[in-house]
Amino acid sequence: MTGHSPLVSVIVPNYNYATSLELCLRAMQAQTYRPIELLVVDDGSTDDSVAVARRLGVRVVSTERNMGVAGARNLGVAHARGEILVFVDSDVAAYPESVEVAVGMLAADPRLGAVCSIHDPEPLIRDSLVEEYRALQYYYWTASSEGPISFLFPALVAMPRRVYDEIGPFNTQLRETEEVDYGHRLTQRYDMVLTSAVRSRHDHDDKLFKLLRKLYRRGRARVPLYAQRRRFARGFETSNRAGGSLAALAAVAAVPVAALLGPAGAALPVLALAVSIVADLGMYRFVLRRRGPLFLLYYGAVHFLVNLAIAGGVAAGVARWLCSARFRRLYEPDLRVLPSAAGEAVS
Template sequence: MTRPLVSVVVPNYNYAASLELCLRAMREQTYRPIELIMVDDGSTDDSVAVAERLGVRVVHTGRNMGVAGARNIGAARTRGEILVFVDSDVAAYPDAVEVAVGMLAENPRLGAVCSIHDPEPLIRDSLVEEYRALQYYYWTASSEGPISFLFPALVAMRRSVFDEVGPFNTRLRETEEVDYGHRLTQRYDMVLTTAMRSRHDHDDRLFTLLRKLFRRGRARVPLYARRKRFARGFETSNRAGGSLAALAAVVTLPAVALGPAGAVLPVLALAVSILADLGMYRFVLRRRGPLFLLYYGTVHFVVNVTIAAGVVAGVAQWFCSARFRRLYDSELLVRPSATGEATT
């Protein structure tokens, strides 16, 4: 029986440091047949040279469009029955594509299969990256199963599903995955699974991570305001409450000047924030010990405050800007063509 062609699309912008690991991992997949392309989104480093040295076909966006636009162009320039999107800072395990294709074949209602990254980063650069790898792993692994929140760093779907759901929203630079997951799960199921494994080169600088999380928190507000519920998996109401509690601990901290009674509010808010993710802290303690847990807890508190601050900023912008409220309007999507903005 002829196996379906799998088209692997690797969007890339200045990730030469991890790109070779990503492309080599896709070249070493146990599944065949595969076509592999790297869509370069205006990189200024030697990413293109890395891909060409490995014999990987390169497609250029012509201008920096963001990862959503790069994925759309890649999908339009390939011909496989199955699409696999893998970010250029992710290295898939050799059987990742094989597993995903098998799961899609077994269940016609399954629209997409998303990978769970290992708790160890692809490239060990800093303690911040160690934190992020553990935090991201726990939040995803504890959400394993049916989800409505797309994880596009490594995801497989039928081309027919992609064509039906439509392209990624190129107006969204930070939250295209939440929007796409919402649209896809209106018609199909979607799962997150540890059977499809990978490693991720997470952000290794705290400011970079915090800036990204703030922007994502802000940009999610219009979609969640419209849906009136959180996505299924990962961003749970419990974790949202933990982030808001962390921000409340900071906001009420001046009350400590009033004496012991005033200290109750920030201490209580901090306790609520910790309890919201107690299982995660236990996981980190077992894996890395108490000293690292102290560092981890401090960074995670800052992360929680940043996420909540982003949401507060998003709520304020939602009330003030009609354009912001329309950020996720589907009628504004533009469908790419194989001869559109891309050049080779």
Template sequence: MSAPLVSAIVPNHNYAASLELCLRALQNQTYRPVELIVVDDASTDDSVEVARRLGVRVVQTGRNAGVAAARNLGAAHARGEILVFADSDVAAYPDAVEVAVGMLAADPRLGAVCSIHDPEPLIRDSLVEEYRALQYHYWTASSEGSISFLFPALMAMRRSVFEEIGPFNTRLRETEEVDYGHRLTQRYDMVLTTAVRSRHDHDDKLGGLLRKLYRRGRARVPLYARRRRFARGFETSNRAGGSLAALAAVATLPAALLGPAGAALPALALAVSILADLGMYRFVLRRRGPLFLLYYGAVHFVVNVTIAAGVAAGVARWSCSPRFRRLYDPDPPVRPAAAGAGAPEPGGRR
């Protein structure tokens, strides 16, 4: 019996710097057969040329429509029985597809298999990127197992499951994965596993990372308000408490002017924030030593404050905006025939 065809779908917008590493990693998979599709979301760099040079089929969205729309378009053009979604800043280990397909074949109740990125970044650009790689790895590795929070940077699922659950919500530019994971786990199990390994080219500038985390924290509020509980894995109530405690430490800092009793308030909040991620700090200390841990702790405190500020802004917006409260309402069905501008590029490989 022949192995099922895998369609590896790579959404991309201006990631030419890492796209070649991503595509070569997918071309060098131990699993066969794999068709490779790059969905270019109106890039202004030379991403399309990179893909063409490697002989990869390219489809284009025609306008910048977001990663959700790009994944949907790739699925509409794919022929495979298994869909593998891989972000263009992620490089899969050679056996990643083989392991993921084997896990799906072994368990018909398994809706998706998600990869855990290494603690080292794909491209070392800055200390900020090294912070993010360690933080992201620890939060995902400590959530290994059954989850409800989709990690689509590298994940595999059956086409039949994708068609049953429906497309990604194209209105969501930052949180489409949380919404999709919630929908998927209403019917199937979903796992996050170190057996499927990859490396990620994380954000290398603090400003860009903080803006992204702020937007994500704000946009998650309507979904969590509707579900009345946190996702299973990654964004836990304990970690949310750590972020809120960091914000409280900043908010109560003026109380230190009132004397020792007032200073105890921000100190207590800071201690709570540290304790919420104590296991992570121990992990970083073992890997990088005390000097890097000081830098790491300072950056993570700022990250926690930013996430909590985003959530607070989301709560304020949720309380006064009916449109924001409806952000996670289902998208209209997307049919392949309506793909419009997504025709394959001339010269692309079919």
């Protein structure tokens, strides 16, 4: 990149997030970096998201059908003019200096293909205890993974336009795991970092079932990629954390076995549960220091369910991978659908 200040295109994919969209857009309008163009890609919202964006004077590209976040990001790029692309989800509010810091990091290192933000441990909108759990859990897992990663965090990420053009669009076939695929492709050619220097707040899921369902689906959908690579992503989804999830599932599976074995088998589920706890012991210590023992009990119970959802999703994914050739080819390039300008409207 040259010594001038490159135009930054901020692309905000949105689907029915009117509640947080205003906070997201106002945060982008308050960025210390200039010049910025701000674009909302509304993906068929049925709420008043478009009205929110227009009231703030933000340009909107609307799709006639729901494309998913991958397609919305690709469509945003098709309308962007900037040398730097910043993708920010509509439930994320960036700190005022976030874009400036990210652009500076990209300018300092031509080998750096993407800079990803770490969200604060407090949610953007405090709606429930589940959301407080998720904010702390997500923060700890990301903060402890700070540095080089192979797992893209697209909720707030900056990358040069030339890198996007070289790597290609997000895979629109993938609705739950497009970021893992994109990070894998990007890090074949460039470095990628997760940094607390680029800060933001996220309006996390506030309903337990919604969170568990999302994590189950993600665990299932990532099996073909991890089977193909034969290793976990660098940072965040580590073998240690995967082991904790599997141990939680083993603890549940061991209960009927223990009943058959009698008193001698009672130790099996207890041992599996202990392994699951030890796998995330650092996280539990962090939560204890921050919120105290009473919240930790609640946190531990929810995290056990989260581990079960993740492990259950992986187990379902393995079964599907064994039975479905199409599922095994989910991440192959010939399945990608390129972005189309058909059926869009610009305002």
